[in-house]
């Protein structure tokens with residue numbers, strides 16, 4: 001009996017070792033799908049990309065942007081009291097990212113900028129080509145930094161906008177000039193509506209929080225995207 005127990009335990013250990021070996025091998029080939037591999041913006045979007053983006057430190061994040069060939073300007077740190085301000089924020093300048101942002105002065109936390117670049121490459125441009133046969137040239141926003149609480153209330157939780165860790169997307173302008181606003185496009189039964197839902201769904205894989213007109217009336221005219229830190233578990237809000 002003792003011999004049998006020993007064999008069982010050896011077998012179990014061997015199985016665990018083999019499973020570990022398989023996981024290690026999988027992680028080597030799919031770093032975006034395992035939690036322990038560092039983020040690389042050149043990798044495809046995987047199961048852990050979103051959680052890794054939200055947890056990036058500013059210096060580490062800027063290094064990733066540089067390595068990916070994303071042109072940006074580093075913004076000086078800003079403090080407007082204990083709840084408002086930002087450190088390590090950036091302004092995207094095009095380059096590897098081909099989309100321009102309007103207003104061009106848009107500055108965001110580095111994780112939001114990194115997520116916007118991945119969103120452009122893996123979600124926005126493929127969706128635009130699929131739905132319209134042309135690329136998006138410009139993304140119009142309602143901006144990022146704003147020292148305010150959620151919904152501009154006087155009490156309660158502070159918004160991610162108060163740390164420039166969020167961006168509100170208002171419209172997309174295609175090559176050739178056609179404009180697709182979130183406000184009118186969302187209910188459109190044709191390509192505009194389908195495109196806007198494509199980019200919303202894709203944002204959910206990259207941003208900690210994605211809120212669309214489906215969520216509430218306050219979001220009827222924009223997509224709210226943020227990288228709220230929620231720990232390594234990285235649960236998301238996608239509505």
Ligand SMILES: [Zn+2]
Nearest residue numbers: 166167168224
């Ligand atoms: Zn917002």
